[in-house]
Amino acid sequence: MIAGVALASLVAAGALSAITVGGVERTYQLYVPDGAAAKAPLVVVLHGRLGSAEQVRRHAGFDDEARKRGALVLYPNGIDRRWNDLRQLTLEPSKRFAGADDVGFVLALVDRLIAEGTVDPARVYVAGHSNGGFLALTLACTHAERFAGVGVVAATLPKTACALGRPLPLMLFHGTADPLVPFAGGGVGRKGARGLVRGNAETAQLFADQAGCQLALRRAPIDRDAKDGTAVVVEERAGCAVPVVNVIVEGGGHGWPGRPPKLSDATREIDATAWLAAFFLEGKLP
Structure with a gap:
């Protein structure tokens, strides 16, 4: 267990539980499917700004995908x-937030589950939307050795340094018309005041370079629903040590693909949750 961390006993699937990290009480939910095996795979799902564990759990629908595959979801x-991710923010909502050790919080939860024999340390994955995607990328930048894959919706790498410690599988979803996280990079938020980030292409390229990829290959656009104003282009890489998949939603906004839109339009062409679950837990590409 990480020094300075105390964790209450993990309880039944879905109940709100608490952990103390560095003297601060933090909360979480844990989904455990019926009949889950010891040392099961774990997917950590991180909500967006102004979201919550309960909100992203209901909205993204990871429980159903995990149940089919015997995985836990945190x-x-x-x-x-x-x-609190790697972006250098000037607009902090509170001193309590500004000092939050969110990396330590996530790692403490994962460490405890591993120590209890509940989770396989070689099959821990992290996914996030928007601000949660930024934290997922922060964990990839700072602790790549702890994760078997990362999935990101509507987020890119910050302009601050990111040195991936090893090749890490990536599935990245991003809308070209995202009004909050600019597809080409720049300032985050409607006024651009929530930190500077790299563009979609640069983010995918950093992971591809670390994986030794040679060539980007684009598939024909997916456009099954002509009414939603979007099409999906899947960009894969050849010659990689691990898969790097960039899912570009042409005309897409800031929403989670396949789910009801919240902040802006979300494509109905694909289901990002199903794609991430298959990518993480079955090693399948779309």
Whole structure:
């Protein structure tokens, strides 16, 4: 267990539980499917800004996908419904949030589950939306050795340094018309004041370079629903040590693909949750 961390006994699937990290009480939900084997795979799912564990659990629908595959799903809660990631923010909502050790919080939960024999340390995955995607990328940048794959919806790498410690499987979803996280990079938020980030292509390229990829290959667009105003282009890489998949939603906004839109339009062409579950837990590409 990480020094300075105390954790209450893990309880039944879905109940709100608490952990103390560095003297601060944090909360989370844990989904455990019936009949889950010892040392099962774990998917950590991180909510977006102003979201919550309960909100992303209901909205993204990971429980159903995990149940089919015998996986656990961990839903942490951010302080002030936000995550402290690698972006250099000037607009902090509170001193409590500004000092939050969210990386330590996530790692503490994962460490305890591993120590209890509940989770296979070689099959821990992290996914997040928006601010949660930024934290997922922060964990990839700082602790790549702890995760078997990362999935990101509507987020990219910050302009601050990111040195991946090893090749890490990536599935990245991003809308070209995202009004909050610019597809080409720049300032986050409607006024661009929530930190500077790299563009979609640069983010995918950093992971591809670490994996030794040689060539980007684009598939024909997926456009099954002509009414939703979007099409999906899957960009894969050849010659990689691990898969790097960039799912570009042409005309897409800030929403989670396949789920009801919240902040802006979400494509109905694909289901990002199903794609991530298959990518993480079965090693399948779309």
